[in-house]
Amino acid sequence: MKPVIEIKDLDVFYGNVKALSGINLTIDEKEFLCIAGPNGGGKSTLLKVILGLVMPSYGTVKVFGKTPEEVRNTVGYVPQFSKFDKGFPISVADVVLMGCLSSRKELFHRYSRQEREKVENIMNELGIHDLKHRQIGQLSGGQLQRVLIARALAVDPKIMLLDEPTASVDADSKEQIYKILNRLNDKMTIIIVTHDIEAVSPYIKSIAYLNVELYYHGEARPDSNAINKFCGYPVGFVAHASPYHVLNRHQEG
Amino acid sequence: MFEALLKYSFLQNALIGSILASIACGIIGTLIVEKKLVMMSGGIAHTSFGGVGMGYFLNIEPIIGALIFAVTAAAGISVINKKSRTNTDVLVGMFWSVGMAMGILFISFTPGYPPDMASYLFGDILTVSHLDLIIMLILDIAVMIVITALYDHFKAYLFDEEFASVVKIRTAILEYLLYIMIAFTIVVLIRVVGIVLVIALLTVPPAIAKFITYDLKKIILSSVILGMLFCIAGLWISYELHIASGASIILVAGLTYVVLSAVKGKLENRIILPLRKQL
Numbered sequence: 001m002k003p004v005i006e007i008k009d010l011d012v013f014y015g016n017v018k019a020l021s022g023i024n025l026t027i028d029e030k031e032f033l034c035i036a037g038p039n040g041g042g043k044s045t046l047l048k049v050i051l052g053l054v055m056p057s058y059g060t061v062k063v064f065g066k067t068p069e070e071v072r073n074t075v076g077y078v079p080q081f082s083k084f085d086k087g088f089p090i091s092v093a094d095v096v097l098m099g100c101l102s103s104r105k106e107l108f109h110r111y112s113r114q115e116r117e118k119v120e121n122i123m124n125e126l127g128i129h130d131l132k133h134r135q136i137g138q139l140s141g142g143q144l145q146r147v148l149i150a151r152a153l154a155v156d157p158k159i160m161l162l163d164e165p166t167a168s169v170d171a172d173s174k175e176q177i178y179k180i181l182n183r184l185n186d187k188m189t190i191i192i193v194t195h196d197i198e199a200v201s202p203y204i205k206s207i208a209y210l211n212v213e214l215y216y217h218g219e220a221r222p223d224s225n226a227i228n229k230f231c232g233y234p235v236g237f238v239a240h241a242s243p244y245h246v247l248n249r250h251q252e253g
Numbered sequence: 254m255f256e257a258l259l260k261y262s263f264l265q266n267a268l269i270g271s272i273l274a275s276i277a278c279g280i281i282g283t284l285i286v287e288k289k290l291v292m293m294s295g296g297i298a299h300t301s302f303g304g305v306g307m308g309y310f311l312n313i314e315p316i317i318g319a320l321i322f323a324v325t326a327a328a329g330i331s332v333i334n335k336k337s338r339t340n341t342d343v344l345v346g347m348f349w350s351v352g353m354a355m356g357i358l359f360i361s362f363t364p365g366y367p368p369d370m371a372s373y374l375f376g377d378i379l380t381v382s383h384l385d386l387i388i389m390l391i392l393d394i395a396v397m398i399v400i401t402a403l404y405d406h407f408k409a410y411l412f413d414e415e416f417a418s419v420v421k422i423r424t425a426i427l428e429y430l431l432y433i434m435i436a437f438t439i440v441v442l443i444r445v446v447g448i449v450l451v452i453a454l455l456t457v458p459p460a461i462a463k464f465i466t467y468d469l470k471k472i473i474l475s476s477v478i479l480g481m482l483f484c485i486a487g488l489w490i491s492y493e494l495h496i497a498s499g500a501s502i503i504l505v506a507g508l509t510y511v512v513l514s515a516v517k518g519k520l521e522n523r524i525i526l527p528l529r530k531q532l
């Protein structure tokens with residue numbers, strides 16, 4: 001398997017705050033990786049570094065062998081917190097269409113018919129087709145989340161980065177979203193940040209525990225009880241408790 | 254007024270000026286409202302007062318001086334904000350007052366009788382010259398070309414800058430373009446409503462347009478039309494009652510907004526909803 005993302009000796013500082021330290025992580029093609037860890041563990045930061053939205057303070061990040069900026073339009077991103085104004089005059093369909101924008105044709109750009117059809121299909125798949133004429137502020141939290149996933153899919157990404165995409169979604173929809181991701185996984189690499197490891201564990205192929213340092217990266221073990229322990233506890237505790245993890249961590253580096 | 258309009262070329266100029274100004278005003282007004290750049294636009298407008306003063310001091314057309322200052326302020330605020338991490342708000346405040354101070358300094362150094370600044374501060378559309386109209390036309394065309402050429406990109410940038418950069422849109426360039434267009438538009442509007450009053454003319458039409466539609470393109474178009482109505486109505490009042498055009502235009506706009514928002518609830522079902530469907 002080819003590595004799609006290679007992270008070497010990565011440190012990230014926000015001013016004096018150390019968000020990530022000594023991260024070595026290689027992610028293979030068609031991986032379905034779950035990133036877990038406590039609040040402030042640097043999960044969102046790691047995704048932003050892969051997107052080129054946050055610069056490494058030290059170390060390198062390569063996506064498809066290139067810098068993150070160069071390959072941005074092959075990556076779909078669902079942010080944890082959307083910074084946009086909910087009152088902005090834009091419809092759901094137009095938000096999803098945004099995913100089709102890339103700087104290839106800039107002047108007098110208009111969305112093509114294929115792009116519009118693609119977006120229709122994606123909206124159907126995510127069950128938001130009925131909402132397509134709604135203004136973006138007139139959605140529930142879970143509906144908005146699906147719209148953002150749809151927008152990321154409209155990019156035709158080779159890698160999907162999802163930052164807690166199911167945080168405000170009901171149990172049924174969660175299942176549905178994970179199933180969709182599972183299906184998409186045939187075509188693309190998926191990295192998902194979530195605290196909801198139990199629900200996602202049937203679908204993922206590997207898991208990473210992040211608390212400033214990367215404590216574990218490897219197979220997602222079916223034993224979800226053990227996995228559950230990680231969340232909320234300092235991850236270091238678990239790493240010490242289980243030599244298996246420590247071993248894996250060394251292999252990774 | 255119609256007879257007078259045929260007779261006096263200054264009235265014809267004023268009417269053409271109102272229409273030209275409303276085009277840039279409707280487009281850029283919508284963008285600054287959606288991107289929350291209203292205060293920055295106020296800052297750019299006031300900074301351009303320095304340029305008016307410089308124009309008088311160097312004996313060049315004051316509006317050219319205003320254009321130079323407005324563009325410098327727009328670019329300056331954007332560049333300094335990126336480099337120094339000083340809050341945009343703070344920078345706007347500084348440019349705002351320093352620009353005004355420079356204007357006053359230039360005018361005190363200008364030899365001879367001090368020029369009348371009131372028409373730049375409060376606008377006087379009845380004194381719009383041929384040169385002003387030509388400048389307005391050129392700036393209008395520039396703004397329209399940029400917006401149509403980059404409409405989808407601007408919409409994405411206005412809505413969600415982070416995602417726009419994730420899909421490789423060069424947001425920095427769009428930002429500079431937008432800031433420079435704001436500067437252009439403000440200069441166009443200075444002749445009509447003046448430095449002090451410009452903000453209301455930029456913000457009231459989109460605010461009203463948002464009563465009836467959620468579509469960015471329609472908000473822009475309605476704002477252009479509303480701007481024209483306000484300017485022409487204000488011009489007419491100003492001519493008939495002999496009051497300053499800037500004040501009458503802004504009062505018409507402000508009053509319209511107040512009345513509409515007061516009756517909005519009552520009209521919602523009968524007029525606005527059917528209208529929204531038609532649009």
Ligand SMILES: Nc1ncnc2c1ncn2[C@@H]1O[C@H](COP(=O)(O)OP(=O)(O)OP(=O)(O)O)[C@@H](O)[C@H]1O
Pocket residue numbers: 014015017018019037038039040041042043044045046080
């Ligand atoms: N823009 C920022 N400026 C300064 N510090 C930041 C910034 N963003 C994050 N941090 C800090 O970096 C660290 C990692 O933050 P990050 O958002 O990556 O955590 P996270 O794992 O995503 O947490 P959560 O589970 O709460 O989403 C935290 O200590 C946070 O305070």
Ligand SMILES: [Mg+2]
Pocket residue numbers: 043044045080163
């Ligand atoms: Mg986070």
